[in-house]
Amino acid sequence: MERRESAQERVTELTGRVEAVQAKVDDATARRDAAEAELDAEAATVTKERELVAGSVPADLLKLYEKLREQQGGVGAARLYQRKCEGCHIELNITELNEVRAAAKDTVLRCENCRRILVRTAESGL
Structure with missing residues (x-):
């Protein structure tokens, strides 16, 4: 029990x-x-x-972005901030910075290292 x-x-x-x-x-x-x-x-x-x-967005630019996005693990464009590509986190050299400064505002720029589209913003100062 x-x-x-x-x-x-x-x-x-x-x-x-x-x-x-x-x-x-x-x-x-x-x-x-x-x-x-x-x-x-x-x-x-x-x-x-x-x-x-x-x-x-123009069709050719969108096509380029989609291609890069596929190649780069989902990120086809990166902000250029304080002289650095935020895609690969590598600082642009002076020659590349001068090219960015000289380029027209509507020019599509690409990072020499990771090949992503660089997005210039007001904060980038370029």
């Missing part, structure tokens, strides 16, 4: 633990599902924004 009571207590204890673990699993699953839904919504928004921007 004593063994039976002891076993029943153990079953009750283990059942409680299983229920507690299952509650944690259910909570984690709900949080994961909510995060996934949020990411899906963000991806849809970004995809729409990308389509709008891509529509305003």
Whole structure:
């Protein structure tokens, strides 16, 4: 009888633990599902924004960008910031910087090292 009571207590204890673990699993699953839904919504928004921007980019430039993006692991263009390509993180030498400064604003420039399209911004000072 004593063994039976002891076993029943153990079953009750283990059942409680299983229920507690299952509650944690259910909570984690709900949080994961909510995060996934949020990411899906963000991806849809970004995809729409990308389509709008891509529509305003010349076809040949978009084709070059897509080709580079495929070759460079998803990044076809990089910001030129403080004399450095943010794609490969290599600083441009003085000759390259002078070429960037001399180039017209609508000229498509490429990094000599990683070949990505360089994006000049106001912060780059070039």
